[in-house]
Amino acid sequence: MTGERASVIVCANSSDRFPQLVAAVGSVLGQTRPPAEAVVVIDHNPGLFERTARRFPEVTVLENTGPPGLSGARNTGTAAATGGIVVYLDDDAVAEPGWLEALTAHFVRPEVLGVSGFAEPRWAAGRPRWWPDEFDWVVGCSYRGLPESVGPVRNLMGCTMALRRDVVETVGGFDTALGRTGSGAAGCEETELCIRAVEGFPGGVFLHDPGARVRHHVPSARGTVAYFRSRCFAEGVSKRLVSRRTGAGAALSTEAAYVRRALPTGIVRDLADAVRGDAAGLARAAVIAVGLGATAAGFLAAGLRSARSSAAEPPLPPVAPVLPLVIEVGDPPRPLPAAPGDRPYARAWCLFLDDGVPVGEREVELDGTVATTADVLARAGGLAAPGAARPRSQADGARTRDDTTVVIATRARPARLAECLDSIAAGTILPGRVAVVDNARPDDQTEKLIRGYRIEGSVVEYVREDRPGLAHAHNAALRCVVTDLVAFTDDDVWVHERWLENITGAFDADPETVCATGMIAPRELDTVAQQWVEAQGVYSKGLRRLVFDNAEHRADNPMYPYAAGAFGSGANMAFRTDQLRAIGGFDGALGTGTVTRGGDDLAVFYDVIRHGGRLTYAPSAIVLHPHHRDYAALRRQVYGYGAGLGAHLMRCVLDEPRAAVTMVRHHRAAAARLATILNPPPARGLPAYPRDLSRAQRSGLATGPARYLISRYRTRGDVRERIAT
Known part of the structure; x- marks a missing residue:
């Protein structure tokens, strides 16, 4: 069995299924190798929550803090879990004693992202003779057509599945627009998450292990033709939603093979059974056709509904690049x-x-x-005579600043990383050292790139940090830095040729400067999503040099210095190394790759000011950033921005309680500023900023404080190690 701790999560919403919930939790606690913890999430049912908490005092029982539905409940459970592996079991399923051991054993292979088991249907009123084995997925069970031995699959089955927790968190959790709710039987949230995970973790695989078995209760109400047809129709609707998000190729590849092979084989077999005297064989063959037709009807109906919705609402105006x-x-x-x-x-x-x-x-x-x-x-007009070339202040040819290290944290993006390194190598000034941190690596491609990469005049070194999280990666590099200055940028940016010259120049010009930040300009503006980001001013801090400290350079903002977004962004920042170490480096409970989704840069800027340091914004230190091209990625990003901000503010309150007084006293100003961020004014030539994005950012902000508390608890043992050298 893998050495990683496993957390088992059971989600429930129906008081009528309490006996099944008790059996499910009992089977988890009775495993041959028990989990590190069992977590039960109750989906917006206060009575069931109280009853479950009384029944299982030894189990963590939570209320779903997200939107109603299985996806929201699973996300709540995942956020609370402390194990490196999260295992999901339906509340009406009972696990065999060796179930958890069989699922988690596969995670010794680093490429395994998740594993699902075999769910055997236990029919309350007996299996209907007309029900074909190929459609057991209708009742949430394993079906004929799945691998009969351990083998790869495109996606896991939600009734019994295990995933690496960092995979779930990195891809943003389960999509709450998908998944079953108390009043609906739609699904496919597992499929959509698995497709996103494979895109985010190239080379990763999902496995199906028939030896990890559970018995899934099927009530008599589900053994009817009416339920069968409605559930097939709902599945078709869900497949349409997933195909919109991931593309038809990824969303329907497994289904195409199932329709081509498994269903025709089932029809032939059932007709053969009918010839041999099994009268129900003819019914099973007919039901296969009915199920296929109902699923296809749901898929088509969802498409027509989308088309009608698009016709009813004016489409977004076309936007030229x-x-x-x-x-x-x-x-x-x-x-x-x-x-x-x-x-x-x-x-x-x-x-x-x-x-x-x-x-x-x-x-x-x-x-x-x-x-x-x-x-x-x-x-x-009005800037300079066009083409009137003048000599540069910097002599031709780059020189090396031996007192500076550039740190780039990366994860599985070697092509973009190579472009970033090339842009650094083309600078007017080269760093004495470049440290590339391979964070929670899924493969060795980054290591291979760095081992062979050369910048004349600079030392390029490879640093490995297996704990996921941008702050962990930055701290890992900080422990290796031997230079006076350290600059940080992201693996997907191009740095301007004078970036390092100008960001280090901020320290030369002002010996009191502890931290310098720079301008982040757009690398491309081809899509409406990218243009929304730029119009919103997410990265823009202006063209003027700004200085911040706790003395004469205080910003005219009642939330200063807690509103740290005005100071800069983590993709373009530099520090005096000894003073960054003195304030504790970066908070490992924050940042991309953790449950907080961000906020690490806000926190370190705040720490500089709080500890009496000076921060200088140098607009001449420019990097070019590729904003997200598609809407779905932008939505996840703005949610993460909100979550990171909320987490940062909670950290301020915990570390400096008077921050809460300031926030309460100036809540009107803070609310007005927040309203401007969430509802930016219309930009010329662009459709109005979508309310959906504002809601996503607001939702992230609301969950940020809880996310930070959870993340801080998980990383409590890392605090003393943050800046150890």
Whole structure:
């Protein structure tokens, strides 16, 4: 069995199924190798919650803090779990004594993301003779067509499944728009999560182990033709929803093979049984056809419903791609790049620099007469004479700052990492050292890249940190840093050629500066999602140099310094190494890769100010960031922003109780600022910012405090190790 601790999560919502819930929990506690903990999540049923808590004082019993439904309940249980493996069991299933041991044994293989077991139906009124084995999935059980021995599958079956907890958390948990609720039988939330997980963890696999067995109770009400048809129809609806999110290829690949092979084989077998005298064989063959038809009808109906909904609501206006440009006004003209695909750029977003210093930000309309950066400058006007090249203040050829280390945390993105490294190597100043932290790596591709990567004049080193989380990765690098300055950036950015020159220059210009941050400009603006992000000003901190401390440089904000978003962003920050260590480094309970989903950069900026340090925002230190292209990814991101902010604010209150007084005293100003963030004003040429994104960010913010408490509890043993060298 794997050495990782396993947490078993049982979700329930129906008081009528309390006897089954008792049996399910009892079977978990009676395993040959018991779990590290058992967690029962009650889905918005206070009476059942109280009854369950009284019945199982030795078990963690929680109320679902998310939206009603199985997905929300599972997310609540996952957030509370402390084991590295989370195992889900339906409340009406009873596990065999060796079930948990069989499921978790496979996690010794690092590529295994999850494992599902075999669910045997236990029919309360006996199995209907007309019910085909191929459709046992209708009642949440294993069906004919699954592997008969341990083998790979596209997705797990929710009745009995185990996943690595960091996989569930990294991909954002189960989609609460999918999954069963108290009044609905829709599903496919496991399928959608597994597809996302494989995309996020290349090389990962899911396994089916028929030896990990549970007995799944099937009430008599489910053994009817009416239930069979309604459940098949609901499955078709769910498949349509999943295909919208993941693409039809990923969502329907397993189903296509099932329809081509398993169902025709079942019909032939059942007809053969009828010929041999089994009258029910003819009924089973007919029911297979009925089930296939009902599922297809649900799939088509969901598509028609979506089309009607789209017709009823005006579609989003088409958005032409925008060309992001960073133009040094003294450089010779260069041609503009071509637009992707067949849609030309309608305008350009331009950041103008004068000897590396931002002097203007404009939008310039593009037409057939604008072909070079000189044409753009002429259109912008008032910045400099187009094409009037002047000598650079920095001599040609890069020099090395031996007092500086650049840290890049990464996870399974070697291609983007290579681009980031190439941009650092092309800088006017090179770092003495570059440390790449491979965080919770699923494979060795990053290590292979770094072992062979060379930057002339710099030492490139590989650091491995197996604990997931951006703060853990940064702390792992910090323990290895031997230089006076340390700069951090993300693996998916391009750094401007003068980035390191200008961010380290902030420390040279002001000996009191402890932390420096810089500008984050868009790398591409091809889609409406990317343009929404830029219009919202998520990354923009302005073109002026700003200084923050607790003395004469206090921002005019009643929430200062708790509202740390004004200080900068984690993709572009640098510190004096000894002073970063002195404040404790980064809080491992925060950051991407943890349950808090973010907030690590906010916390470290706040810590600098709180401990009497000075933070300088240097807009001339520029990195180019690729905003999320698609809506689903943007929605997950804004939810994470909200969760990270809420977690950071909870941390402020725990570490400095007077923060709560400040927040209460200035709650009106804070609410007004929050309203501006959640409901940005319309931007020219863009559809209105979706309310759905505002709701997602608000939901994340509401869960942030609880997420931080859970994460802080999990990482309590790491506190003394954060900055150990």
